[in-house]
Amino acid sequence: MYFGLSEEQKSLEENIQRFLSDNASLDIIKAVANGDEDKAKEVHKGIIELGLSGLIVPEEYGGLELNMLFATVVSAALGSGTAPVPFAGSYIMSPMAINLAGNAEQKNNWLPKIAGGEVQVGVGISEYVGAREDAGIEFTNGKVSGRSLFVIDGKGADAYILANKSGELYLIDSNNSGIEVVELTTVDKTRTSIELILNDVDAEFLEGSKDKAIIEKVLDAGRLMLAADTVGAAQVMLDKSVAYSLERKQFGRLIGSFQAVKHMCAEMAADLEPCHSMIWHAAHCQDNVPEEARLMACQTKAHISEVGKQVSKTATEVHGGMGFTDELGLHYWFKRIGLNRQLLGSPELVREEAGKLQGFDQ
């Protein structure tokens, strides 16, 4: 029995964190947030060189064929550095969907290119989780029409995977005619977001997605990536709070010696520390314990979103007025956690699903 990360997983985490501290400093994050797309591309290129685009792609298609536990380790490391790169949609959810639901041709066409970092595939399944503004897509005679909001990693993508209301998945080449891309500006400027408006666009059906288990698996994976990102980001906010409290003096004392501040930090640590274990456990269930996987994924997304919200608020308060400034930049982590909370279902929505999964309706 060993509950925790392996040496290999720990060294992957350290490699990514080192890469980000060398290549995605706060100055670079700020530049990206202010619209410097070249800098974003450089960081993106770097994580492809680290092999992250092929993380879960099977070896036969040129990937590393690693499991969900590795994927959550990577996502947490990216969250800790507020890395301005596509990941959850393009390198986890989309290759997973194609691999599980695509036919041989679709797999051959897309998986090697995803693994090699040659293409980026965005994922739009918000309408399956809970449609806003009555958005949604319809598929008839090989064509898709409709709208999809908050397509994850959709900006600049070469293709999109979209879900209809019953969870069937369609693959759409972004060069096809009839696609309008509307850029959405969220508070989190370390990642991009788009809306797709589709009018009779050629689309390929991912046949395997007739089985609802496919979208559920893709959704679980996406939620775990977002939750892991939040754990990574929240841990940095806590670490920064403790460090700041040991530098800043008021009333002739380090503010970290006041119980009011110590208790804020202790509460953050007490809430957050179990979240590391929870995300590993949830990933382990995805990999090895299918009967517990779905409930665990829902509750992990919901619980970590709640802890993330609390930690990001408290950490900002520990920093006082500085916490509110762009100069210190703590808000990038705050906003990252804020977006993760809403994507693929806010806690209330995800818990509703967790209740149904346990048969509470019966």
Added chain:
Amino acid sequence: MDLEYGPQYDNFRAEVINFVKENENTKLTGPARSESRVAWQQKLIDHGYFARSIPKEYGGYGGDMDIIKLRIIAEEFAKSPIPKPAGGQGIQMLVPTLLSLGTEEQKQKYIKPTLRGEILWCQGYSEPNSGSDLASLQTKAELDGDEWVINGQKIWTSTAHLSQMCFILVRTEPDAPKHQGISYLLMPMDAEGIDRRPIKQMTGDSDFNELFLTDVRIPAENIVGKRGEGWKVANATLGHERGSLADPNVTQNRLNSLIDLMKSETIDGQRVIDKPIFRDRLLSIQGRLMAQQSNALRILSSQINEDQDANLSKSIVKLQGTELRHELEGLAIDAMGELGTLYEDSPHLRDEGAWQMTYMYFLGLIIGGGTNQIQKNIISERALGMPKEPKIQGA
């Protein structure tokens, strides 16, 4: 990541399952220390299902310290109505203390009867003016020939009315700094000069007592560790108490009962669990519990694999576990509404009043065993490396 215990444990688990099945209808009668209870405790020791790693010469089973076997025993016993091994402060706190710091004579004399449930212990730590600041305690003991003479007052002494012995902290070196002036003594409860007064709690029960100690004489050899080392000796056991106060596996059983309750209770004919806000509160609590269970797995793993560090994970168990449990019991009361306030032997009472009782009891545990505010000091100072409050002159 590997959550399997391994096939080498399959035989062991089968043995435990077999024992549990054969003995699941055992009923223990009579009060603590009665013959049938002592015999059952001894039977568990003989099979290695209790006191497993404690050496044979001190009345234990004398087995290896295999955490996974202990875990398997706990899992299989939890699934059955079979009587569980006795607990209490003697077994949880005194025995580990004597094993690591007691003299050979003390080990021989006390451990075996304590394990068998023949000697029950209470803990004489807190005083009216020394609660969170325990090290400021003032009950004193002076050596008079070959006897300690104890004078002072203790409070929150659990089960003092049932106990034969008390492990007690007293000031023996009044001129030393407060942490260095304390000694850890073993006091027979039938000694002259001990006046016990029960404290009635908000639950209506009296689990605690005040002890008034007037010229209580006990043998000089009844000291664990050296004079002035009592604080160190006591700290070796406080960790044992905190870990046992908020086991997430017990909370899981309560959550299951809460789900059943919310399915059976109705408001205007609608099940409480079908009301969205109630259901969301239930699911939030479940999410928090699942996080604590994952945390418990990490702690278990760190006990099996020596290279793993789980200090922060351990230091938050009492804080998180007691708060969660209090909220869980409170949700049950809300789910019952006015019916949730019924108590004692009222008509319409649910589950013998257990929800109210436990709701209040866990408020007690949020305070006891080191208040949760003290827990936050410990987490911030020992795990996060933040400074202690500056000392006030003269305190």
